[in-house]
Amino acid sequence: MTDIIDILANLKQRRDELRLQLHLASKEAEDEWEELTGEWDKFLSHSQFEQTAEDVGEAAKEIGLKMKAAYDRMKKGA
Numbered sequence: 001m002t003d004i005i006d007i008l009a010n011l012k013q014r015r016d017e018l019r020l021q022l023h024l025a026s027k028e029a030e031d032e033w034e035e036l037t038g039e040w041d042k043f044l045s046h047s048q049f050e051q052t053a054e055d056v057g058e059a060a061k062e063i064g065l066k067m068k069a070a071y072d073r074m075k076k077g078a
Contacts, residue, residue, distance in 0.1 A: 029074050036070055039063055 043063050 025077060029077065032070050032074070036063075036067055039066065 040063060043059050
C-alpha cells in the first residue's frame with residue numbers, strides 16, 4: 001500500500017511541477033507577445049511620419065522577422 005501512496009505522491013508532485021512550468025511558459029509567451037505588440041505599434045506610429053520608403057521598408061522587414069521568429073517559437077512550444 002505504501003508503494004501506491006508513494007507513486008501517487010510522486011505523480012501529484014510531477015503534475016504540480018508541470019502545471020507551474022506551463023504557467024511560466026504561458027507568462028513568457030504573453031510577455032513576448034506584449035513586447036512584439038509594442039514594437040508593432042511603434043512601427044505603425046513611426047511609419048505615419050515622413051520617412052523614406054527605404055527606412056519604412058527596413059523597419060517593416062526587421063519587425064516582420066522578429067514576429068515570425070516569435071510565432072515559430074510559440075508554435076513549437078504549444
